[in-house]
Amino acid sequence: MTPTLVTSCTALPPEGANFSRGGPSKNCSPLALAELENAHEFVARHIGIDAADEALMLGVVGAASRRELIDGIVPRSIARRSKMDIPAAVTEAAALAELRAMAAKNQVFKSFIGQGYYGTHTPGVILRNVLENPAWYTAYTPYQAEISQGRMEALVNFQTMVCDLTAMPIANASMLDEATSAAEAMTLAKRSVKSKSNRFIVAGDCHPQTIEVIQTRARPLGIEVVLANSREEWNELLAGDYFAVLAQYPATSGRIDDLHAEAAKVHGKQAAFIVAADLLALTLIVPPGEFGADIVVGTTQRFGMPMGAGGPHAAYLACRDEFKRSMPGRLVGVSIDVHGNPTYRLALQTREQHIRREKATSNICTAQVLPAVVASMYAVYHGPEGLKRIARRVASYTAILAKGLEQLGQAPRPGGAFDTLSLRTGDATKAIASRAHSMRANLRIHFKEYLCISLDETTTRADIELLWSVFAKPGQTLPRVSDFEKGIEPLIPTELRRTSAYLAHPVFNTHHSETGMLRYIRALSDKDLALDRSMIPLGSCTMKLNATSEMIPITWPEFANIHPFAPRDQQQGYAELDEQLRAWLCQATGYAGISLQPNAGSQGEYAGLLAIKAFHESKGQGHRNICLIPSSAHGTNPASAHLAGLQVVVTACDVNGNVDMADLQAKCEQHSEKLACVMITYPSTHGVFEMQVKELCALVHQHGGRVYVDGANMNALVGIAAPGEFGGDVSHLNLHKTFCIPHGGGGPGVGPVCVVEDLVPFLPGHASGGLPVHAVGAVSAAPLGNAAVLPISWMYCRMMGPEGLQQATEIAILSANYISARLKDHYPTLYASENGHVAHECILDLRPLKDTSGVSAEDVAKRLIDYGFHAPTLSFPVAGTLMVEPTESETLDELDRFIAAMIAIREEIRRIEKGQWPQDDNPLKAAPHTAASLLKGEWNHAYSRDVGAAVLSKTQHAKYWPPVGRVDNVYGDRNLFCSCVPISDYA
Template identity: 85%
Template sequence: MNAPALPLSALENAAEFLPRHIGIDAADEAHMLSVIGEASRRALIDSIVPRSIARTQAMDLPPATTEAAALAELKAIAGKNQLLKSFIGQGYYGTHTPGVILRNILENPAWYTAYTPYQAEISQGRMEALVNFQTMVCDLTGMPIANASMLDEATAAAEAMTLAKRSVKSKSNVFVVAGDAHPQTIEVIQTRAKPLGLEVRLANSAEEWNTLLDGDYFAALAQYPATSGRIDDLRADVEKAHAKQAAFIVAADLLALTLITPPGEQGADIVVGTTQRFGMPMGAGGPHAAYMACRDEFKRSMPGRLVGVSVDVHGKPAYRLALQTREQHIRREKATSNICTAQVLPAVIASMYAVYHGPEGLKRIAQRVASYTAILAQGLKQLGAPVREQASFDTLSLHTGAATKTIAARAVSMGANLRIYFEEYLCISLDETTTRADIELLWKVFAKDGQQLPTFDAFENGVESLIPAALRRTSSYLTHPVFNTHHSETGMLRYIRALSDKDLALDRSMIPLGSCTMKLNATSEMIPITWPEFANVHPFAPADQQQGYKELDELLRAWLCQATGYAGISLQPNAGSQGEYAGLLAIKGYHESRGEGHRNICLIPSSAHGTNPASAQMVGMQVVVTKCDDNGNVDMADLKAKCEQHSANLAAVMITYPSTHGVFETSVKELCALVHSHGGRVYVDGANMNALVGVAAPGEFGGDVSHLNLHKTFCIPHGGGGPGVGPVCVVEDLVPFLPGHDTGGVKGGVGAVSAAPLGNAAVLPISWMYIRMMGAEGLKAATETAILSANYISARLKDHYPTLYASEGKDGKSGHVAHECILDLRGLKDTSGVMAEDVAKRLIDYGFHAPTLSFPVPNTLMVEPTESETLFELDRFIDAMISIREEIRQIEAGKLPQDNNPLKNAPHTAESLLGTEWNRPYTREAAAYPVAALRQSKYWSPVGRVDNVYGDRNLFCSCLPVSELA
């Protein structure tokens, strides 16, 4: 008997992606609800989400579509970008991503789905790559210490400004900037300086530069080479700054530093820049790994992540994040910076680019660029073009006067983009991708009718570069064996694989990190980021050549407005921390526009993410901490008292919703109304937006500003600690105070917060694909399933680890949580000596990344499973936690000593288990295979527990000598 015919809609299956993304099917859901004690998913949500904030209307989004259809639709949008050969430069250059790196890192989930390496033992591979990055930066800049990447060159320069202010003896508030620095860098510096009360003085000529350096200032910044291409000797300028007890900052091009004298050898105090041209496509501005290197005495004030070398319990070298006590999640409003996301994946790519090419390969690329620049200059001079005489590496400047726009337009008609510089000049920048044909094209652009073009015949035997002998580098670099070994593709492939095998990422197991939302990064979402139509666009190409990105930006902003309930959004912030910063700038700008610039008090609950107080400090606000009650909620009585106390000066209140305790607070609308009644604005941190999409919208329940984390809620991968995107979303009257970008053609606003107008533009297609394939109902189902999974874990573990906080619910005692739950381990210390960290390390033996450790409550674990995990994986995690609890009970019963047990000795390495001696009071089998399933598939930690104290006391942040790795 034939089955009845199915309707076409069922066969076409437009919603095919939903069960690919959501790991729970109908049968799983029924089982989970029975464990929780709710009749349906709808009933569960109704018992958790306060009715006062629940959405009454669905999001107005396109219906779900298939992966193939979404890719085709996005391909059509991408096709609206015009790909002309870029000679614009200005910090963004063509580059070749080696295929072995493209396929095995950028397109490899073992690398792009990992989290920030807070759990050192399971992050050794990418931390080795980051130490390679730090070593590369130190070697090329000539500086003693470098961090593990910054967000972009412009924000790195702004961070260098504040680092200098903290570190030097000068009491001045003046920051001197060379006018021939990249304009986007100047813009971001100006935005950052204003709320901090710092005065930026631009030197628009050599005379003005010298005059300012003879004046009073705390630091000066020079671009090296300058944005116009000119290379200057910096030694005399550095000496002037030091005589004023001021710092000298250099924004330097790493590829140029293979040939020109490094800033460190000229006395620079801080060096910043981008590694974009080390294998990362331009991508309309990002993501790219910026860098910062500094004097050794500045290291404890340096922002960003710093990977250092320590030892494990066996005395074996091991990597870890060093000097974390200076970071925002610990120092809060006293932090050196609010940055918590770096650019780890692009940093890994840059480091591997250096590993693969080695010092000689990098030098050859740089020499080719420099030679082509000299050849181009000679040919242009033969044609009578007005080439300015200057020392140069890759960029020529031409004084074209009134003909500037005409020549630029002619270049466009011939398929090339030149840079118009100060209206009367043209700049031409060459790069790794430049060919002879490109040089000939440029000669044609400047040739007058009938002029014979130069030929390459005279240059075949080589040409002298435009770098003067006095500025040529003589020191060696990248001498460590790692940069001189893996130059065959086979060797490189195996090195990359060996490092990734050391790490635990989403391709192996669930990463249940609370407040981090480690959900699926679907392959179909990732595919478009390497399309040339997105990857090869210069951020400052003419707007009419970027119509694809314009449409992508408009659609994504409209969809995110639907998800959040806000009126306007900027996608410029390239991390959640930067979205926070931009949001607070919007609030500050709003108050100032009303003549209320005195409003500078920011109320922040004690449980808030560390970025909140750090961001408030960055915009010049004074942080006042409000209490939380015994249930983890904002203490409304204390908040009311402080609103009244600071009513005249109240600028903002920052809350996270659902709270950092994993609950929906019922008083959130009351809180928003209270703050508004005192003239303040409400900032709703979007860190936990995965519990809200389709269910509630902060812009509807009283929020004025939020930032999103597209690398959490909207599927951009975490990349081992970046890239991210942190859009800032605002209500109608704050729209005029969103970020602007004069260099990128975005007028108005509070200034630029990123180097590029669309920030990390190249990863925006990921979130576009996710929303397009899920549709409104799919996004809502994802939110509800994430909440379901968290409550299932909480319910199954309640007899082993109590959940610390729960939502009040309709009856005031639902006992349910939001999308994450905090497991209370505090009582175990007294009964067994076990700390939450011990459980975290023991989970490694079970093949799991630990949940968030000791945040927001010390000695707890915060678990967030996300909607993408299957019931099988949830149960595997739960069974591991129950098994660990049984091990703890053996300690409590005296069967295992408190100082020598599977938890205190975790993680167990294969090397330690294979040793001839085994003097522990439990078997090797109990150490390695505590549950039977591990015999089928087992992750082995490459190192034992890492000694954090040793690592900070003996700080070492470069590649280890080979002898120590033996």
């Protein structure tokens, strides 16, 4: 059939061509209607380089075409020979329409399930200006303090909020979820207490998903988890031997126990008492710190973050002051800058996995910063009185519900309650739950013969009346809320009611009007540098566009308001999303099976290693426990191996940064009988495609081991090579890198684990969903992990299509080679292939500058702030270097702006080398420069103020002014202070 023709004056590229934005043609020409509809329009929106830019860049790197460039970089032995079987690209509008139809298959019932997940109202000012604001969600982890003051202040607010509500002295800046936080508390206790026992006692009335994750994490470490499923068992076990005890407060059934005596018993055993506590309840009940808790964990989900089928939500961990130097995760502390002003910074960073490696006590890399910011802002906006009012309303509705149920002959179990009632319904349990389901309400079946009902901030009078109608027998007169509401008393026992104050700091008592809150949020975001301002060229971190159309669906009610343990028939949209995204990711990686449950890259690594370990055990080879890891590996690799119960053996790298094959072979032969696996990153951590990767995989397989390919650098592979095809057995992916979920200031993340066919039975799973026989167990609290952000990656794949995904990879590689070529005369690239090319990132070698000028890589990183850039990755994987990854989303103008800044800095260094500026007084050593430091009356530096300001030209990119000068890290660690700074310190 002849296509319909129209006349157009815009020259659009034909199908399969480079999807550039194009421009006006000289003559109007007839086009097919399909070309005008342009299904590939998003590809050109996502990729910052058009056809003309590409031609110019290819000329700089010395390649005749993009195909020639890629063929000269990627080993032909691993090149893909078939296209990815992913649907062809569609427009943004079409993709949103498809996803909207999928979301409609979810059924948003009223969930009274509880179990750590509750309905909540996200204040509009926080929803629009934090959760949906790219100034917050496109920021990176706040490792560079001077450009992260806003989000670190929000995180200090989070830490202060947790400390105050739990009555504990110190808290970290968020964990992945409550279950993994409890597991981290278990290992924190193990290394911190005097007891030498390997037993961990867990109350059976903890949330079931928490128990599942604890059991998964304990198994490879040789920790014996013992459940106490009755009061008798609890008392008997507390009299025995153990290193720690975990209790839920309030219990998952709603009961509120007085735990003073239990804490004293545990301390008598030189063990740790861990409490999983509900923060909203702690506004009304005695906090754990007041009855002797050593570690307190929990989730902040109900502080403004929708349920989202399980995540992302910020968990918390607070502990005794003596445990702080062993605390997992990140801790934001207070220090001073070079001008003596108080500043925030990440404290005690020597604890982090990327430094401690195989000696690490945790493998956490990504946290949940964006949800933590939301939770902290929720507390700032409502303040102590607002939170107490919300909690009292929930508790009052719970008391009213209980009175009405008692009137109907369905009295709840005794024991006090905050928001959850437990009813023994015996043989009628399933029938009542089914009746609720027919009324579009979800109740929770607990221990088969109990029903639990949990209320929350969103509960209404109509909800109470609905619940009464569920339990009422035919013909019974229903109670009325108005019959009970006057003078209603919460069901909290008098002796357990909180009397201590909390959230007294002015920040929680100031910004209660929307105007005030809006300006506070804006003031913090203005201090930070995120992708909405400039390129973030961090090597290994892939800071690419997080398109608005990808972000829109995450707050749709059909995705946001689903309980993770709602019946499967209510989650058909999520099931379809899960199935499609897994299929597309299998196509991108060449693997046979994938689980989306891991809610961070580190958790995907961990799950992959557990799968390998379980496979060997299933073959009667559980003695295989040696994990070979190249010396260049990212720190999470050895940390994950350690936590999975594997013994790390480091293999050497050669002078070019490649795995030393001779050393690897020697180690394989030495440990052949016990070899479990090798962990490699591909392309390598040094930013190079190693030519012998297939031979490496074959060598390890020959000795009975499996090959783990770290997916951190997957943005250099999609469409051109697949780990599952060239010899990998397991990989994790970072959806918050390659597949466009934003970094959110350091989280949320998603780290799917991908495996070959014979490892599929060993993927993680939840008991609630039915586990395969050999599955390793749950690795996150929810079956789909951070489910609410999965639509972002679905949208990216759907709008890019297979050709667009491959083009993104190739442009990312081209952009890295362009930067390397443009800067080679100023900063040599440390590692490259034989033809001088790199993968998707390049390592700039600054080490010689230290001898000639006294300038360090850190000085260059700080000076880049003056030029309006987040620094590249500093001193990883090689000390004294900068690793640059531009991504495919950056325009040529932005690449050139970065290059110009780097060249300008090199010229400044030359002035130091020539003696024109002293080595201890120059714009690099004093960087970054605040506006205040340049405007003050007296100027005693050897360089001028305008040099300090780093203005490149009259067409300078909008100037970013750092809010603080260089931060004193040593002072911060010596004077550790991790809660809100007194206002007087800013006077």
